[in-house]
Amino acid sequence: MAGVIASVRRTLLSCTSLARSSYIGFAATVLTAVTPARAEAAMLDAAAELFDLNRQELGTLTITAGVLGFTVLATIQLMRTRMRAAACEARLRDDIQSLQIESDRFRALLFTEPQVLISWAAGDNRPQISGDIALLVPPTQDGPPQPHRVLAFGTWMAPEPALRMDHAVDALLESGESFVLNLVTSTGRSIEAMGRAVGGQAIVRIRELSGLRRELAEMTDRYRALHEETEMLRDFAFAAPWPIWTRRANGELTFANAAYARAAEATSITDAVQHNVELLDSHDRDALTRGLNDSAAFNARLPIVVGGERRMFDVYAQKVRGGSAGMAIDVNEAAALKTSLARMADSHRRTLDQLSSGVAVFDEQHRLAFYNDSYRRLFDLDTAFLDSNPDESTLLDKLRAARKLPEQADFRAWKTRLYDAYRAVDATKDVWYLPDGRALSIVTTPNLEGGVTYLFDDVTEKLDLARRYDALITVQRETLDNLAEAVAVFGSNGCARLFNPSFTRLWNLSEEALQQQPHIETVIDWCRPLFDNGATWQTLRTAITSIENRVPVPLKLQRKDGSVLACLTMPLPDGATMLTFQDITDTENVERALRERNEALEAADQMKIDFVHHVSYELRSPLTTIIGFAHFLSDPTTGPLTDKQGEYLGYITSSTNALLAIINNILDLATIDAGAMTLNLGPVDILKAIDAASEGIQDRLARDHITLDVQADAEIGQFIADERRVVQVLYNLLANAVGFSPQQSTITLKAERTATDIVFTVIDRGPGIAPEVQEKVFDWFESHSNGSRHRGAGLGLSLVRSFVELHGGKVRIDSVVGQGTTLTCSFPIDQSQQRHAAE
Structure with missing residues (x-):
């Protein structure tokens, strides 16, 4: 400031009075704008001293010069702003240069080791990638790797x-979740990926x-893998259904799973x-401890009581660092299954022993492991020899020496081909024709566990039957061709497979x-000119082509030429259908005549019955009047x-009573024949019924002394x-016996009760009945007077x-x-139950 004032003083001394005044005002104004207030005061004091002026005068001068100073004030302010901006810019340049130097120093420090930085600014999805890109993405033939490929993690990992x-x-x-990952690239490099959110940016x-960090990372990965494996094994041990445990060297339990706790009832x-x-x-624990001490391992099947039930467990224990570990596996089911399997195998062997087919099983060493008795008898081999488990080569040589194998020009080559079955996948079949005339069917099946199973069947009779079958088919063909009956066989597809000449004719x-x-x-269309009934042909078509409801279908065809054919479709076991036609024109005519005659006879018989019924009713009315x-x-x-007159009246009474009985019998028979007869069921006293029936024939017994x-x-x-009706049956039986019994003879009436029936038997000593007429005695109006003293109407036994x-x-x-x-009648004891069972 002192330098500025000295400069102003030198300027004033060299100026005129007017100029001095103007300059003083201008300098005061400038200094006032540029310097503090005390600088202005110092300036004014210096001016007063130079021009010997007081302060009032200086003030006046200052006002005078103010106008001129204000004019340049703006210019001075602008100059001042530019000076400040230049100074600020110089300082900023210095700061930027310092920051650039510091940034280069930090960047050099940051990239002293190979690494890649990826940063995302806030709100910007385009990352900035810097560093050694080749560390992750190898260079290509087109040039250095592109930075954006770093974000395609799957291309380098x-x-x-x-x-x-x-x-x-x-x-x-x-x-903004941070992370630290230890990874390995596709080229085998171990890398560390670290992500942080710093200053509003995401940086990876x-x-x-x-060196040490790599070893530490690898050790961390190994620790993590071992920890995961340990946790996995621990979870498995906890969830395992078998008891698992670990113990220290002193026997103290350190780990047990839930199965152990359940089995130990903890x-x-x-x-x-x-x-x-x-x-x-305690005994089993001692054995386990000795086993671990002697061989560091223990394996035994021991009983363990679980839930009050004694079960067998396979106990495995192994000495490990710091103690031992063990596991117990429940083998109750396995033991039962093994026993069942052994029984099943034994059952299968017994079953194979009962087979008529010869069975021989050879193991993978080509030695005989099993054979059944049919195999031994088929080749007539010694049991002791077979029980010695001979190899297949020795067995074949023995059979060849006994001439029980097919004759072969090159036996060695044939045997080698036979051994191919041990390397085969599928079963093979062959037929051996033995020198003794037998034919053996052989099925060779490779076993899954190794070896071969041979199945031998004597098919000599089968082949002989096949030859006979062929001959039989030929005979049947000839027989079919010579049948008068028309025959055609249609297959399951509806096509004609077989026919005879009669069918074509x-x-x-x-x-x-x-x-x-x-x-x-097509066949139906060919046959329509002779028979054009669509419904019948549709029935035949359905019977031949139907898959279900295959039953014989009989038909009758009335052809246009007047002939009548009997047709029958017969389903065959193989799905085919046999169709037969037989000309029954003559038979039909005879049958028609017989049917008409039979209808006439039935009408006449019905007319006879109606006449008898009508006459009986017509006779009964006047007979009742006469009686x-x-x-x-x-x-x-x-x-x-x-x-x-009394004698004649007695004759009239006895005759009318006999006639009334005959008419009643005829009416009863007619009622039964019409199906209108009903029974009045109730309890029947057997002795009273016999007495009632006997009373009706007492006069005849007395008259003939019977x-x-x-x-x-x-x-x-x-x-x-x-x-x-029971009394009526007994009366007719006794009356019939009296009629055929000689005088002074005896009639026997027996009544017996069985478990289900009441049996009445009437025996007379009359002339008897010839066998050829015995059944006729039960027909209407059949009266045989041979040996009888009277000729009846022939209705008594019919009614019986x-x-x-x-x-x-x-x-x-x-x-x-x-x-x-001897006439025997049996009645069911309980008629109501008998009718209920019948219904």
Whole structure:
């Protein structure tokens, strides 16, 4: 400041008065703008001293010069700003130069080792990549590697680490999550990838590991892998279903899994370890300790009680560093399975022994491991020789010497081909023709575990049967061709496979056309000129081509030429269908005539039955009147009768009663024949029924001096039936016996109870019935008077059989001519149960 004021003083001394005044005002203004207030005051004092002016005068001068000073004030301010800007720019240049020097120093320090830096600015997805790119991406033939290829991690790393790197970088960019990864490139370099969020930027540094850091990284990876493997093994040991444990050298339990705790009946794994719960008993533990001390390993099958059940375990233990480890595997199921497998194998051997086929099994050493008795008998070999497990070569040589192998020009080559089965994959079949005339079918099957199984079958009879079958087919072909019946066989596809000449003649078909195996549709079209019934042909087509419901279908064809054919489709076992046609025109005509005659006879028989039924009703009405008047005349109140009139009236009464019985029997038979007869079922007292039936023939017994012998147990009891019809059956049986019995003879009536039936038997000593007419005695109006004293209507035994069968019983007649007749009737004890069972 003092220098500035001295300069102003020198300027003022050299100026005029007016100029001085102007300059003083200008200098004061400038100094006021440039310097502080005290500088202005000092300037004014210097001016007053030079010009001998007081301060008022100087003030006046200053105001005078103010106008001029203000003019240049702006210029001075602009100069001042430019000077400050120049000074600031100089300082900034110095700072930038210093920062550049410091940046170069840091960059040189940062890249003293090979590494790659990748940085992402905030809000910018385009990263800045710097460093030794060749560290990660090798150069190509086109030139140095491109920096952007560094971000394609999969191009310079394996897929798994590349995926880890991708996820780590994504987490860093999205949430600023830091990471440190030790990776290996595709070229085998060990690298460290470190990611950080610094100053609003995401920075990833990738550098190659070497020396101690590389060893540390590798050791870290090994530790991590070992830790993962250990955890994996530990998790497996915890989850394993077998008891697993580890112990220290002093026997203290250090680890046990859940299966160990369950098997040792501990409350938990912690309880088992803390209380050193033992799994084995003391004797087995001592054996395990001795085994570990002697051979560092122990393996034995020991019993362990688990849940109150004694089970077998395979216990494995191994001495390891610091103690021992063990495992127990439950082999109860395996032992049972092994036993079952042994039983199954033994069963299979026993089964093979029962086979008619010869079986021989050779192991991988070509030695006989198994044979059955059929094999021994097939080749007539010695049991002791086979039990010695001979090799296949020795066995074949022995069979060749006994001439029990096929004759071969080169036996050695043949045997070598036989040995190829040991290296084969699929089974092979062959037939051996032995010198003794036998033919053996041999199936050679390679075994999965090595060796070969031979299966021998004597097919001599089979081949002989095949030859006979061929001959039989030829005979059948000739037989078929000579049949009068038309035959055609259609296959499962509906095409004609077989036919005979009768078929072609019957339908006027061409043999050459049928040999082309036409379809049934075509054959039907050829046959339509003679028979054009679409429904019948559709039935035949369905029967031939149908897959299900294959049943014989009989048909009758009335052809246009007036002939009648009987047609039958017969399904064959192989899926084919045989179609036969037979000309039954003559048979049909005869059958038609017979049918018409039979219908006429049936109509006549029905007319006879209707006539008898009608006449019986017509006779019954006047007969009832006659009986009524006869009883009226016999009544004393009507007046006295002469002896002759009484005798005649007795004849009328007996005749009308007999006629009424005959009419009633005819009506009963007609009712039964019409199916209108019903039974009034109820309990029947057997003895009372016999008495009621016997009472009706007492007069005839007395007249002919015939004795009735009733043989029935007093406790025979009752059974369920229609009492009226049972009495009627017994009466007719006794009446028939009286009619054929000679005087002074005996009739026997037996009543017996069995488990299911009541059996009545009536025996007479009459002339008997010839065998050829025994069945006819049960027919209507069949009356045989041979040996009888009267000729009846022939309805009694017909009614007997009808009433017994209506009850569900049976009637049997046994008679020998000259010795008498036995009639047996059996009634079911409970008629209601009998009818229920029938329904």
